[in-house]
Amino acid sequence: MSAGVGVDLENLWIRFGDFVAVRDANVNIRGGDFFSFLGPSGCGKTTILRAVSGFLEPSQGNILIGGKNMKGVGPNKRPTALIFQNLALFPLMKVWENIAFSMEIKGASAGERRRRADELLEMIALEGQGDKLPSELSGGQRQRVAIARALCAEPHVLLLDEPLSALDLKLRQHMRTELREIQKRVGITFIYITHDQGEALTMSDSIAVMRAGVIDQIGDGKTIYNDPATPFAASFVGENNVFRGKVKQVSGDRVLVQSNRSGDLLARVSSANIGKMKEGDSAMIFIRPEAFQLARTGTEGDHYVSARVVNEEFEGNAFNIFMEGDGGKEIKVSLPNHGQSFDSHKGETMTLRYDVKNAVAMPAGVLATE
Amino acid sequence: MSLPFLRLSVWVYLAIFFAYLLGPLVIMSVTAFNSPSFPSATPWECLTFDWFSALFQDQRILNGIRNSLLIGAGTVVLSVLMGLAGALMLTQVWPKLRATFYTVIIAPILIPGVVLGISTLVFWDRINRMLGLGPDSFLSSGLFLTIVGQSTFIASYCMLVLVARLQRYDIALTEAALDLGASHAQAFRKVLLPFMRPAIASSAVLAFLASFENYNTTTFTFGEYPTLTIELAQKVRYGISPAISALAFLIVVLTVFAALANEAVLRRRELVMAARRQATVAELSGGGLRLPGFLSGNVAAVLLVVMAVGTIVVVGTAATYRPDQCIADVREQKRLEAEKRAEELRAKREAERKEKAGSEPAATAPAGAGGANSGSFGSVFNPGALQGGTVEEPAAKDGSNSGFGSVFDPGALQGSETEGEAPSGDGATGSGASGGFGGVFDPNLLQGSGN
Numbered sequence: 025m026s027a028g029v030g031v032d033l034e035n036l037w038i039r040f041g042d043f044v045a046v047r048d049a050n051v052n053i054r055g056g057d058f059f060s061f062l063g064p065s066g067c068g069k070t071t072i073l074r075a076v077s078g079f080l081e082p083s084q085g086n087i088l089i090g091g092k093n094m095k096g097v098g099p100n101k102r103p104t105a106l107i108f109q110n111l112a113l114f115p116l117m118k119v120w121e122n123i124a125f126s127m128e129i130k131g132a133s134a135g136e137r138r139r140r141a142d143e144l145l146e147m148i149a150l151e152g153q154g155d156k157l158p159s160e161l162s163g164g165q166r167q168r169v170a171i172a173r174a175l176c177a178e179p180h181v182l183l184l185d186e187p188l189s190a191l192d193l194k195l196r197q198h199m200r201t202e203l204r205e206i207q208k209r210v211g212i213t214f215i216y217i218t219h220d221q222g223e224a225l226t227m228s229d230s231i232a233v234m235r236a237g238v239i240d241q242i243g244d245g246k247t248i249y250n251d252p253a254t255p256f257a258a259s260f261v262g263e264n265n266v267f268r269g270k271v272k273q274v275s276g277d278r279v280l281v282q283s284n285r286s287g288d289l290l291a292r293v294s295s296a297n298i299g300k301m302k303e304g305d306s307a308m309i310f311i312r313p314e315a316f317q318l319a320r321t322g323t324e325g326d327h328y329v330s331a332r333v334v335n336e337e338f339e340g341n342a343f344n345i346f347m348e349g350d351g352g353k354e355i356k357v358s359l360p361n362h363g364q365s366f367d368s369h370k371g372e373t374m375t376l377r378y379d380v381k382n383a384v385a386m387p388a389g390v391l392a393t394e
Numbered sequence: 395m396s397l398p399f400l401r402l403s404v405w406v407y408l409a410i411f412f413a414y415l416l417g418p419l420v421i422m423s424v425t426a427f428n429s430p431s432f433p434s435a436t437p438w439e440c441l442t443f444d445w446f447s448a449l450f451q452d453q454r455i456l457n458g459i460r461n462s463l464l465i466g467a468g469t470v471v472l473s474v475l476m477g478l479a480g481a482l483m484l485t486q487v488w489p490k491l492r493a494t495f496y497t498v499i500i501a502p503i504l505i506p507g508v509v510l511g512i513s514t515l516v517f518w519d520r521i522n523r524m525l526g527l528g529p530d531s532f533l534s535s536g537l538f539l540t541i542v543g544q545s546t547f548i549a550s551y552c553m554l555v556l557v558a559r560l561q562r563y564d565i566a567l568t569e570a571a572l573d574l575g576a577s578h579a580q581a582f583r584k585v586l587l588p589f590m591r592p593a594i595a596s597s598a599v600l601a602f603l604a605s606f607e608n609y610n611t612t613t614f615t616f617g618e619y620p621t622l623t624i625e626l627a628q629k630v631r632y633g634i635s636p637a638i639s640a641l642a643f644l645i646v647v648l649t650v651f652a653a654l655a656n657e658a659v660l661r662r663r664e665l666v667m668a669a670r671r672q673a674t675v676a677e678l679s680g681g682g683l684r685l686p687g688f689l690s691g692n693v694a695a696v697l698l699v700v701m702a703v704g705t706i707v708v709v710g711t712a713a714t715y716r717p718d719q720c721i722a723d724v725r726e727q728k729r730l731e732a733e734k735r736a737e738e739l740r741a742k743r744e745a746e747r748k749e750k751a752g753s754e755p756a757a758t759a760p761a762g763a764g765g766a767n768s769g770s771f772g773s774v775f776n777p778g779a780l781q782g783g784t785v786e787e788p789a790a791k792d793g794s795n796s797g798f799g800s801v802f803d804p805g806a807l808q809g810s811e812t813e814g815e816a817p818s819g820d821g822a823t824g825s826g827a828s829g830g831f832g833g834v835f836d837p838n839l840l841q842g843s844g845n
Binding site: 077104125128129130174 | 570574
């Protein structure tokens with residue numbers, strides 16, 4: 025199997041008429057990485073993928089695969105293989121013919137193709153299914169056939185366009201692990217497109233969060249989750265409580281924000297925004313539901329919010345508590361379920377304490393709308 | 395209005411409807427096997443297959459069939475190619491242009507075939523002259539002109555069929571092929587073309603049938619290559635023969651067989667697919683006598699099968715059966731009948747004369763003398779006419795006859811010939827024919843007169 029090569033996007037712009045689908049994207053993907061583009065639908069991530077695979081020419085900027093500029097190189101000449109959202113298996117060919125299609129193009133004999141297809145079928149755990157038609161397979165099986173077909177072309181870069189979105193939850197979770205395993209085994213670069221933050225976080229070495237054609241943040245899963253660079257990244261990846269307000273005081277990476285409804289809150293400035301916040305600026309603080317600790321009123325300190333319990337919910341792995349702060353401010357708290365007994369506090373006013381390092385502040389901006 | 399009555403009327407309606415649809419075909423098929431030389435079904439004379447051999451000995455018809463096949467093949471190739479190109483263009487052209495392009499491509503269907511024929515002729519004649527070619531060049535040959543002329547509108551039909559399939563094509567399949575290293579030509583040949591194959595096949599059949607049955611365009615362009623339809627039209631102008639019924643019967647049978655075979659293949663494929671999915675296990679274990687899948691609940695299919703079996707039987711017997719004897723028998727019988735009738739007439743006349751000798755001539759016409767003729771035009775086209783004597787203009791006039799009763803009745807002549815007497819009241823005997831014109835053209839009477 026071929027080794028993965030790096031993919032670089034340099035000042036990439038893609039326009040459709042007046043519409044800018046991708047705005048000045050700069051990404052360096054290391055060879056052999058599992059790299060994800062994460063963003064809501066219509067943010068331009070599929071456009072980037074199509075540009076990398078060669079189905080559309082960028083309006084501006086360069087795409088380098090393995091250091092080679094791909095300008096003017098057609099999709100059939102690039103060392104990439106794309107797995108389509110709808111898989112695009114050839115409906116009239118048998119499974120093994122589908123898998124070995126890239127070899128048929130090169131003029132390999134039927135015996136050779138069959139042997140290679142059987143190898144790949146074994147790899148994807150579909151031995152003996154080669155003579156079926158794609159329509160006779162289940163969704164997950166088809167998925168794997170599409171992967172095998174792409175891998176058969178021995179690409180240096182595998183591009184996946186939301187390949188799991190059509191599967192049901194259980195299968196999706198299973199395929200996540202499987203994809204990651206296949207990637208490790210073959211060692212080539214995977215570029216993965218998804219709007220599912222769970223998929224991106226679990227599989228990727230690196231994630232680019234995209235919003236409306238702009239890449240907001242690039243980093244590994246932990247960085248994206250714990251240290252978001254923009255309000256969009258903070259609110260799109262995972263759940264977050266947002267507190268808006270004005271910067272009252274800045275000292276190093278600590279900032280005191282006078283929030284609109286919840287009093288003064290101390291928070292940590294996210295790494296990407298250190299030095300960018302000054303007094304009087306409007307700011308946002310993000311505190312994840314699981315970063316709060318519930319305590320009775322009275323135990324006070326700098327880092328707390330008071331709120332009244334409105335509703336409680338058991339989700340299996342966590343208890344969700346919906347609270348209402350001053351001025352109707354909605355706050356969600358989630359307590360991990362580790363078998364503790366849970367006492368209802370419905371109607372009570374509680375103190376929500378948090379660790380300053382878990383409260384992330386940044387200049388105010390656009391949030392992800394669910 | 396009660397329910398059974400409604401149901402009955404639906405059945406009656408259906409019966410009338412299908413009689414209207416299929417009746418002509420059935421009658422025509424019957425005429426192909428009846429011996430009279432004018433296509434007729436009702437006075438059934440003899441089962442014969444002579445019309446089929448007459449058909450296959452008719453050089454013009456055979457030539458027409460050959461030309462039709464040749465032109466059909468050419469039209470299929472040209473139309474499917476143009477249709478496919480048009481369909482691909484239509485799905486890939488700039489969306490704003492699509493409606494315009496569609497109208498342009500569809501226009502030939504709406505233009506009368508006559509206009510297409512004339513314009514093809516004029517256009518290619520111009521081209522021919524422009525290129526400085528003579529009148530015997532390929533561009534002005536009937537074969538080329540007919541293929542080109544028919545294709546102008548048949549290509550549009552093909553395109554409609556192909557577009558319907560192409561709209562269901564996922565362009566991602568082509569992209570996938572390209573992505574896997576295929577060139578555009580390879581992607582077209584290995585992915586798009588196999589996907590289009592069923593539509594290409596049906597558009598080819600459609601194109602062939604449209605070409606085969608075309609008359610109004612071809613009539614301008616056929617030149618020295620008259621097609622079957624042209625030959626038939628020209629033949630019918632000089633009189634119709636059961637050989638044409640035989641040809642039509644063969645076409646019907648071939649069509650039915652083709653349809654049945656196609657249906658069987660499709661059903662088989664479906665069954666195979668179902669079996670592969672193991673969905674029919676429950677169905678198969680139903681037990682009991684069952685018709686094959688495509689026959690159960692499909693009356694038309696059952697009828698077609700019965701018809702097909704009937705055809706096979708008929709064709710089978712054709713090899714051994716010789717209708718010559720029967721035809722001779724019928725001829726003999728007709729002769730005998732005619733003789734008998736003449737005899738009766740003679741006897742009757744004798745009796746009348748005797749009666750007249752005794753009393754005044756009876757004013758009323760004796761009934762039953764010519765009773766053999768049932769319908770008013772019963773034997774108008776009876777080919778037996780050719781058997782007997784020649785037509786003679788009856789000169790006899792008799793004041794005692796009302797209307798046209800026996801004005802032209804050859805019986806009057808007969809009477810005069812046989813009796814050699816002045817026909818004073820004899821004309822009345824002929825009016826024994828039941829209809830107003832009952833015996834007017836009855837050739838049997840003529841026949842009698844010849845004896």
